[in-house]
Each structure stands twice: as C-alpha cells, then as structure tokens.
Amino acid sequence: MSAHTQRIEVTLETLLESVDLAESISMRIAEAAGFSEEEMHKIGMAVREGVINAYNYGNQQDRRKKILMTIELEPEHMIVRVKDQGKGFELHEVPNPLAEENLLRTSGRGLFLMRAFMDHFDVHTAPGGGAELVMVKKLPEKVSSNGSPQPE
Amino acid sequence: MTLQGTCRQIGEIAIIDFSGKITLGEGSSLLRKTVRGLVDGGQKKILISLYDVDYIDSSGIGELVSAFTTVKAAGGELKLLHLTKRVHDILQITRLFTVFDVQSDEDTALRAFK
Numbered sequence: 001m002s003a004h005t006q007r008i009e010v011t012l013e014t015l016l017e018s019v020d021l022a023e024s025i026s027m028r029i030a031e032a033a034g035f036s037e038e039e040m041h042k043i044g045m046a047v048r049e050g051v052i053n054a055y056n057y058g059n060q061q062d063r064r065k066k067i068l069m070t071i072e073l074e075p076e077h078m079i080v081r082v083k084d085q086g087k088g089f090e091l092h093e094v095p096n097p098l099a100e101e102n103l104l105r106t107s108g109r110g111l112f113l114m115r116a117f118m119d120h121f122d123v124h125t126a127p128g129g130g131a132e133l134v135m136v137k138k139l140p141e142k143v144s145s146n147g148s149p150q151p152e
Numbered sequence: 153m154t155l156q157g158t159c160r161q162i163g164e165i166a167i168i169d170f171s172g173k174i175t176l177g178e179g180s181s182l183l184r185k186t187v188r189g190l191v192d193g194g195q196k197k198i199l200i201s202l203y204d205v206d207y208i209d210s211s212g213i214g215e216l217v218s219a220f221t222t223v224k225a226a227g228g229e230l231k232l233l234h235l236t237k238r239v240h241d242i243l244q245i246t247r248l249f250t251v252f253d254v255q256s257d258e259d260t261a262l263r264a265f266k
Contacts, residue, residue, distance in 0.1 A: 016177050041238070049210055052176055098247050104221055106214035109246055113210055116245055 004075050012051065012067040014059040022069050023048040026080060029071050033078055034140050042117035043078070043137055049110040050082035050133045058084025058131050076139055080118075083132040088125045155179035155205075157186050165197040165265055166190050167233075167258075171204030174212030183212070187219040187230075196228035197265045201258075203234035208242055220252060229253075233261045 010025060012018035026047040030040040051067060059065040065085040072079040095102050097109045115121040120136035155172035168186055173179050190198055200219070208216075216232075223230040231253045235243065243249050255261035 019176060045209065048175075052209070052211065103247060103251055104217055106218045106221075107210070109213055110210040112246070113242075 006073040007070060009068065009070045012069060014055055014061060014063050014065050014067060016055070018067060019048055019051045019055060022051040022067075022082075025069075026071060029073065030078065030137075033073055034142070035078075035137075036140065039137070039140070043080075046114045046117040046121075046135050047080055047082070049113050050080070050135065053110050053133065054082050054084035054086075054131070057089075058086030060086065073139075078137045078139060080135045080137075081132055082135075083126045084130045086130050088129055088131045089123065091123045155182050157182055159186070159190070162262060165199055165262055166195045167199045167201060169201045169203065173207040174205055174215065175207065175209045176211035180211045180215040183215045183219060187222060191222055191226045191228065196223075196226065198223055198228065198230045199233055199255075199258075199261055199265075200230065201233040202236065202239055204236075206236045206238050208239050213242065213246060213248065217248070217251070229265055231255055231261055231264065233258060 008025075008029065010022070012022060023044045027040050027044040030043045035043065047069070051069065054067040055061060059067065068081075068083040070081045091111070094111055095105075095108055097103075097105065097112045102108065111121075114133065114135055118135040119138050120134075122134045124132045124134060126132040155170060155174055155178065157168050157170045160167050160169070168190075170183070174183055187198065187200075198219075200216075220230050233255045235254060235256075243252065243254070253264065255264060
C-alpha cells in the first residue's frame with residue numbers, strides 16, 4: 001500500500017441496516033474525495049448492491065456471519081472491496097440480466113449495476129472462502145481556479 | 153425517505169402515487185403488497201406514478217418487474233408514469249424500457265389502457 005493511500009475498514013453485521021450504513025459511508029468518502037453528486041450517487045448505489053449481494057446471496061442472511069468492507073483512496077482511484085463469508089461464485093456463471101430470456105427475472109441485476117456504475121468491477125474468491133467484490137472508480141481530476149486540470 | 157403510496161381510482165384504472173425510495177426492505181415490500189392487494193381485489197388496470205421516487209435499487213427494480221408479471225398473469229395491464237431521471241436511467245440501462253409501457257402524461261397514460 002502506497003504512503004499516499006488512505007484506507008478505512010468496516011466490519012458490518014449481516015443485517016438489512018448494514019446496506020444503508022455501507023452506502024452512507026461510501027458516499028461520505030466519495031464526497032471527501034471530490035466526486036460530483038451524481039458520481040457519489042453511483043458509487044453509493046454500487047456499494048449498496050455489493051452489500052445486498054453479501055447479505056442475501058453470500059451470507060444468506062445468516063447473522064452469525066460478517067461482511068467486511070474496505071475503502072481505499074489512492075492518488076488516482078477509489079477502491080471498494082466487499083467481502084462475505086459465503087461460498088463464493090464465478091462471475092462468468094451469473095446469467096446476463098440484459099438477455100431477452102432474463103428480462104422478466106425479479107433478481108440478478110445487482111452485479112450488472114455495480115459494473116455499470118463503477119469504472120472497473122471484478123469478483124475474487126476471498127482467502128478462506130467467500131466472495132470479494134472489487135469496485136474501482138477513477139478519482140475526479142483536480143481543477144484549478146482557471147478551470148484547467150491541475151498536475152498532481 | 154421511506155416509501156409511501158396512495159391509491160386513487162379513475163374509472164376502471166387504479167393509480168398508485170408513490171413517493172420515497174424503492175429499495176430492499178420496506179420500500180420493495182410496500183410496492184409488492186399494494187399491487188397484489190389491488191390485483192387480489194379484481195383490479196385489472198394499474199398505473200404506477202413514480203413522480204416522487206428518485207431512488208430505486210436492484211430489489212426495487214425486481215419488485216416493479218414482479219408487479220408487471222403479477223398484473224399480466226391476472227389478465228390486466230400495468231403502466232408506469234412520471235419517471236424521475238434516475239429511475240428512467242436505471243430502466244434504460246437494464247433494458248426494462250422494452251418491457252414496461254412508460255408514460256409521461258397522466259391523461260395520455262389513462263387513454264393508453266385498452
């Protein structure tokens with residue numbers, strides 16, 4: 001981890017309330033990092049979907065399990081990781097919610113929304129099992145008083 | 153903001169005006185109960201107004217799809233009215249604009265029912 005990286009780690013209970021809490025934390029950090037309101041909304045929603053995934057599908061609403069969320073602010077990126085204690089899954093095995101035959105499904109859009117709202121999205125198997133969702137958003141360019149991007 | 157819904161009737165058409173967030177938990181649950189209650193009561197034509205709904209997550213989207221299929225399975229019609237930009241954008245990227253009949257004007261929406 002670089003000397004310029006700031007990191008926050010939150011252990012969340014497998015509760016519905018954790019979804020709102022994680023969203024709120026991520027939006028505050030995104031705001032501090034200089035994201036616009038619309039981008040903050042997208043980051044908050046992606047994190048929300050990540051924690052819903054961990055709550056519902058990873059931990060199967062088992063209150064004995066935890067959800068670990070880490071947020072890192074690197075010089076150029078905000079990186080969010082959401083880790084559950086479930087069985088894990090392979091991204092390529094998840095049905096495409098945009099396929100004609102899946103349009104009327106009542107679930108299965110969360111991963112798609114995370115991918116749509118962030119610049120990069122991936123799923124790893126966490127050490128010790130479970131899924132680790134990794135979401136990356138490029139930080140906004142710092143703008144000088146004359147409106148041109150500032151060098152780092 | 154917690155989701156709230158009020159129902160009104162114009163002729164054969166039930167209009168539900170929702171305000172707040174349609175998200176996992178109470179919001180999704182209220183949407184499901186309201187639509188199912190109307191369908192169970194014999195209502196065939198339902199217009200859902202989302203004028204004051206500026207936030208919907210994947211669970212809320214799933215409930216809208218469920219409402220659509222529930223009404224259709226009962227031989228009825230469900231339409232959406234007055235989408236906010238955020239809800240509009242979500243329905244667009246999830247391709248659900250190809251599923252729902254989305255209207256922007258109430259009079260036009262009422263006339264669009266068969």
